[in-house]
Amino acid sequence: MQHCQNIRLSGAHVLRAETLVFEDVALEQGLITDDLPKPGNSTIDLSGYLVLPGIIDLHSTAFERQVPPRPDSGFPIASALWSVGQEAAAQGITTAWLGQSWSWEGGKHGPDFAETFLDALADYRQTAVTDLRVQLRCDIHCVESQERLLEVVRRYGIDYIIFHNQIPQRLDLLGRDRTEFEQWGLQAGYDPEAYVALVRATARLTPYAPRFICSMATAFDAARIRYGSSGDRDAPTRAYYDMIGARICEFPTAYAPARVARIQGNPIVAGAHDVLRARSQIGGSAAIDLVRNGLCDALVSGAVFAALSKAAFSLGDAGIVQFGAAWHMISGAPARIMGMSDRGEIAAGKRADLVFFNQGTRRIEGTMVAGRWSYLRGGLADRFAMTSQATLSAAE
Incomplete structure (x- = not known):
């Protein structure tokens, strides 16, 4: 599947350091980053979702x-x-x-x-x-x-x-x-x-x-x-x-x-x-x-x-x-x-290996490996599609 563009995930409950927190996650070039939003980067509303390490x-x-x-x-x-x-x-x-x-x-x-x-x-x-x-x-x-x-x-x-x-x-x-x-x-x-x-x-x-x-x-x-x-x-x-x-x-x-x-x-x-x-x-x-x-x-x-x-x-x-x-x-x-220091947690500098759960159904709706979708379905796919379309419209 395609690479996910540089984006900010907002509104989700995110598992950091074994604790679920309500905060944004920024992705850039297949990595997790703590950088502030940059011009042209998209923000995805993921309210109602859990974002967990892959x-x-x-x-x-x-x-x-x-x-x-x-x-x-x-x-x-x-x-x-x-x-x-x-x-x-x-x-x-x-x-x-x-x-x-x-x-x-x-x-x-x-x-x-x-x-x-x-x-x-x-x-x-x-x-x-x-x-x-x-x-x-x-x-x-x-x-x-x-x-x-x-x-x-x-x-x-x-x-x-x-x-x-x-x-x-x-x-x-x-x-x-x-x-x-x-x-x-x-x-x-x-x-x-x-x-x-x-x-x-x-x-x-x-x-x-x-x-x-x-x-x-x-x-x-x-x-x-x-x-x-x-x-x-x-x-x-x-x-x-x-x-x-x-x-x-x-x-x-x-x-x-x-x-x-x-x-x-x-x-x-x-x-x-x-x-x-x-x-x-x-x-x-x-x-x-x-x-x-x-x-x-x-x-x-x-x-x-x-x-x-x-x-x-x-x-x-x-x-x-x-x-x-x-x-x-x-x-x-x-x-x-396994000595893999590049993955396993949601932290700045780690690979964007993530799994997305619908918080209500506990069903997996997306999986990402180094910023690339390996699986995407349901409401999560709709949200990313709407954001992509909005980005294209703005560019026109």
Whole structure:
């Protein structure tokens, strides 16, 4: 969509420093500015609207509904990514990391598909408005693809990696629920016996995982990559990952690893959808309880982009945290975690990454990335159209 011209937004409630205030916001050359109005600049009346920092999503799998599981499906991944970007924009998301696996399972979770996906994303990013990136989810048993992984990280400029370990869960299912175990295999493209063999062979690589993790951590540190671990089950696991530099604690399954993360100053990430459901998707501590006990820094969308804004409003409405603090968990906090000092808050000099809510309906009517519309609809579109027409008439 087109750039929004240098304008002043007036009459809205604006979230600054986690507080809703009634004041103007000036935009110039894609940035937020505190400058006084200049001749020729337009003022837009946004009474009845909330103007909030654009949402930053550290982990989404919503794209899996759009992206075909095989590159030869006949539907280009690049086309699917445009749909993903549009869906994210419609939910107020300005920056998002798509969680692509690098796993021993192969198929859509394997290295081959990951490279194909990264190629398509690189093409998308050349002309896209919504800032889509990749969170590479590296299974710790991929010890035989170490050099390939590092080359891919360098080639595509990957800036966020999460270690995870699927083997304990798969082995548990193998002994406890063979039907569910086989479903996982079928989804990955294996018949039951082949999947049993694959899981058992991969489990035998467990003794090599610690050296692999440490080697990866050293390389990630050298490249200044943010990285962490997912699904920490206990305090020693979180302490181990903290020790090697994997600071980000994503989806801890109990209070103990979350408490260790808090003590060590590690960012804690929980699922927004789990907050709305008041429980954990992976059977551990309820995400909403982590928030209530000060053990959550950022919320992520997971499978549903819309969960982020809904969770922020829900937390504020319930009085669990103030609304400004809740919104910070999906804007300023993720920006800080990823070292993105140019976005995440409405302040002079920051990028004009903004989301506009109709205050009465709480529906998103506009999303802006660096001063460019990625989404615009409804009454908000009408107000900007009227201002543009008035500007043209005055120029005549």
